[in-house]
Amino acid sequence: MTTRPQIFINPKSGSIRFTGEANFVDADGNILETRSDFKLCGCGKSKEKPFCDGSHKDKSE
Template identity: 45%
Template sequence: MTKVQIKVNDNGSYRITGDVELIDGEGNVYPAKAAFSLCRCGKSANMPYCDGTHKGTFESVVRVPKTEEDK
């Protein structure tokens, strides 16, 4: 089984890779893909997937907080 990875892209989507099943709120399963990007801005015409509509209008940079050991 492939390890699932979710990357929070700066000013953009969540990039999902690995063996994962995407399910909507009613339990319907989307067609399987080896990798895909999920929209974070809510502007995509291809929800829940990112279509790049956010470019230049969406700002979000998320980082893992530093621990005392990292300082």
């Protein structure tokens, strides 16, 4: 049985959790990297974009 990747968008933090495996590609479709089970930044505060580094929890701003 194949399990489809799943995406959960946290409505509070804006983080986007991806469960499964995905290829990151360039504009020509060449695979740059393959990752599984990661979080993307949706809040714009991460210093490791496109990935979430937990900066959305920072209340100092």
